[in-house]
Amino acid sequence: MNHLPVSIGYEIKRLRKEKKITQAELCEGICSQAEISKVENGKNSPTIDLLQQVAKRLKVPLSMLFQDHLRSDVFQSYDEQLADLLRTNQYVDALKLSEHVLSTTEYEQVRNLARYYQVIVQERSGQIHYLKAVQSLERLLNKEQLWFESATLYLRIQMGMANLYVEHGDFELADDLFQNLIQAKYETIELKKVRIKILYNYGQQLSLQKKYLAGLKITEQGIQESLQLEDGHFLGHFYFQRGYFKQQLNGDLSDIQRDFTMAYSLFCAFDMPIHEKRLLEEYAEYVLFPI
Template sequence: MIDLPTSSIGKKIKMLRLEKRMTQKELCEDICSQAEISKIENGRNIPTIDLLQQISRKLRIPISLFFADEQVSQKLNEIDQKMLRHFREKTYGEMSAELVQYSNSTTIFEIRIFIHYYQVLLEYERGNIDFRSCITSLLQLVAQKKIMEQSSLLYIRIQMAIAVLYTNNKEYAHSHQIYEDLLKMPYQTCEYKKIKMKIMYNYLRNLYRLKRFEEGLQEVEQVIEETKRLQDLTYLGHFYYQKGFFLESLHAANNDIREAYTIAYSFFIATNNNAYQKILEVHLAELLLFPIDESE
C-alpha cells in the first residue's frame, strides 16, 4: 500500500489546477464531486490511487510526479534544516562532510544543485572565497535552464541568496535588479504568493538603503493590501514597520508614523514576534499611540 501525504498531495493538485486555469468544477467533471476535490485540496481527504490517476490524466501530468515531488521536497527540507543548524552552530567541518555524503548518495538534479548551493555558501562562510567569487558560483547554478523548468522555488532561493550577498556588501543597485526580476515572475498560487511576500520584504529593505523613500512607501502600501487579501499575518507586522520607516524618512505627519508603528506592534504581539516587539518597546516607544505597560 502506498502512503499518500495528505496535505502535500492536495496542495499539489490545487497548484497544478490553478496553473492550468481550471476550476474545481472543471477538474472534477466525470471524476468525482466538487466537494470531494475541495476536501482533497484542503488536506481533509486522501485521494485513492484510482482517483489520483484520473486527476493526473485530467491535469495531463504523470501520477509519479506527486510521489517524486514529495520525496524530493522532503529531502530538500531535511538538508536545509541540517545545513542551517550547522551555520548557526558554526560546525563547518561536520557540515562539509554531510554535504559530501548527500552528494555521493543522489543523482536527483534538484538535490545536487541544492547541495552545491550550500557548498558554495560554506566556502564563503569559511573565508575561502570572497563574496564576488561566491556570487559568480551561484550565478553559474541559476544559469542552468533545468532549474527554472524543474524547481522555480530553488531558482528563487539561490537568486535571493545572491541579492542578500550584494546587500550585505552595500551593492544595493545589484540587489535591486535581482529583486525586480524576481517580482516579475508569476506568483499565482497561495504558496507562491507567500514567497513573494518574503521577496517584497527584502526588496523594501533595499529600497530604504537606496534612499528611494517615495517609491518604497508606494510599494509598501500596495503589498500591505496584497498581504491582507492573503490573510497571512507573517509579514504584515513587518510591512507596517517598514511603512513607519519610510514615513519617518519622508517627514510625514506624526500621527501617520505613530499609526504605522502601532499597527506593526499589534501584529508583532499577535504573532508572538518577540524580537521586533522588543525593538519597538525599547527604541520606538515614544512613537506608539499608547503607552507600554512596563510592569508586565
C-alpha cells in the same frame, strides 16, 4: 493549500515530459485536457481512479506519482535545518550538513538546495569572495531543469544574489535583479509567498539607499499581498518598514504610531522577541500600548 495535489501534479508532469507524451496523448480516453492541465498545476485534486488510469498510461506504478511528496518533505526538513544554522552563524555545522546532503540524498532538488546554502555559508564565513559566490549561484541558476524542479528555489537563488549585491553596496546590480523578480509572474500560492519575501528584501535595499518614497510603495505592496494571502510571516516587518519610511518622510504622527504599534503587536503575537526588543529600543516613543 494542501501540498499533496501540487506534488502529485508535479510528478505527473515530470513523468509525462520524461516520456515525451503530450497532455492530449496522456488524457485521451481518460479525461479532458483542461482537467489534466489543472491536475498538473496543482489546482485540482485527482481521484484515485484518475490516478490509476494516468499511471497506467505512463506505464509507472501508482506509488511513483506520490514520490514528489516525499521529496518535498525531505527538502523542507533540510531547508529548515540549514536556515537555522545560517541564522545562528553556525557555519561549520551548516557546511557539514550541506556535505552530508550532497553525499547521501538522491533527490537533485534537495542537492541543489544544499549547494545554494553551501555558497551562502562560504561567503558569510569569509571563505570565498562575494563575486565568486554570485558566479557560483549563477551557475546553479543555469542548471538544466532547475526552474522546472523547483521554481521556489530558483527565485530564492536570484534573491540571494541580489542580497549579496546589497550587502556589498552594488545597489544598481541588486536593483536590476529585484526589478526582474518583481515583474515576474507568480501563479501559485507558494510562489506568491516567495514574492512577499522578495518585496521585503527590496524594501530593505531601498531603505539602505535612503529611497524612502520608493521603499514606502514597495512596503505598501507587501502589506496588501500579505493580507490577500492571509500570510503573517512578514506582516510585522512590513508594518515596521512602513512606520520607518513614514517617519523618514515626516509623515503623519498618528500613522507612524499606528504602524509601529501594529508591528510591535505582530512581533509579540508571532513570538519574535529579537524584533520586539529592537523596536522598543529604537522606536518605543511610537508604540501606543507596550507590554
